[in-house]
Amino acid sequence: MDVVVARIGKAHGLRGEVTVEVRTDAPQERFVVGRSFTTDPAQAGPLRLRSVRDHNGITLLGFEEATDRTAAEALRGTLLVADVEEDEDDENAWYEKDLVGLRVLTVAGEEVGEVAGVDSRPAQDLLVVRLASGREALVPFVEALVPEVDVEGGRVVIDPPAGLLELDEG
Template sequence: MQLQVARIGKPHGIRGEVTVQVLTDAPEDRFVPGTEFVVEPASAGPLIVSSARWNKDILLLGFEEIATRNDAETLRGAKLFIETEELDEDDDEGWYEHELVGLEARVGSQVVGKVAALNTMPVQDLLVVTTPGGEEILIPFVEQIVPEVNIEEGFVLLTPPDGLFELNSDQDAGAGPESKA
């Protein structure tokens, strides 16, 4: 299985560097020279990192296969993936989107929806939970609100503060646990 770790943005300079939207918590480990990425679309890769540097808060990558700004322009919007076999098995502190998508979202023993996505944001990540009625609820992915993730049993436990489901809902009835009998 592959895990997306970045999306390529616009070219930077004339030597083929590109800006990168980082989608991993460990960019210093993922984007070192010599690292090979699977690329989507496949016609753009694979790509091997030749340089990685930060310009303020933006990661700039150079690739062995890309030498000019024009070449770099062809990569705009491409997605960079690693093989999950390369991941650190001792990483018990985090989860990847592919592990969370499809898990039941529970409040107590009641199923209130399924995890549809993980939105990686600068301040905190958000779980996107789809309710049985088809609504999307955004849940801050913090320990106080999501105290348990049980991959083996297929669920995340939610302890939402009052009003969280209603805040995210277009309907007065809401999708919260109190609306189900």
């Protein structure tokens, strides 16, 4: 299955390295020198990994196809796509494509909206919920706040603390 594992950020240095927004729980398995990635948009790739390193908590990648800063800058915003086998044993792992469009309900059964995406952050993922009002709310994607994900049933159940869905209201 094709899965987005990173989004390329800004160029770093003069030798073609780029920062990346990691979108995988297993970067040490996905980012291995010699591995090739397809890209979105497709005209940017495929890209073959020539270097991987950590720089003060930021993952830096170098690609054989981008050996200078100009080439690295041209990759900014590109999504890296890897062919990943689904692990059927992990019942608590979902891909963003599986979640987008699911109905979001509270534990009390109240309709909240629908999943618009997943915002991957260094500390934890955030569930992006499009509320009935059209506004978006960010819900930390942790079991205490998202106790149930039922992809087959087309729903996500959340248990938001008071005020979470009202944050940022004008």
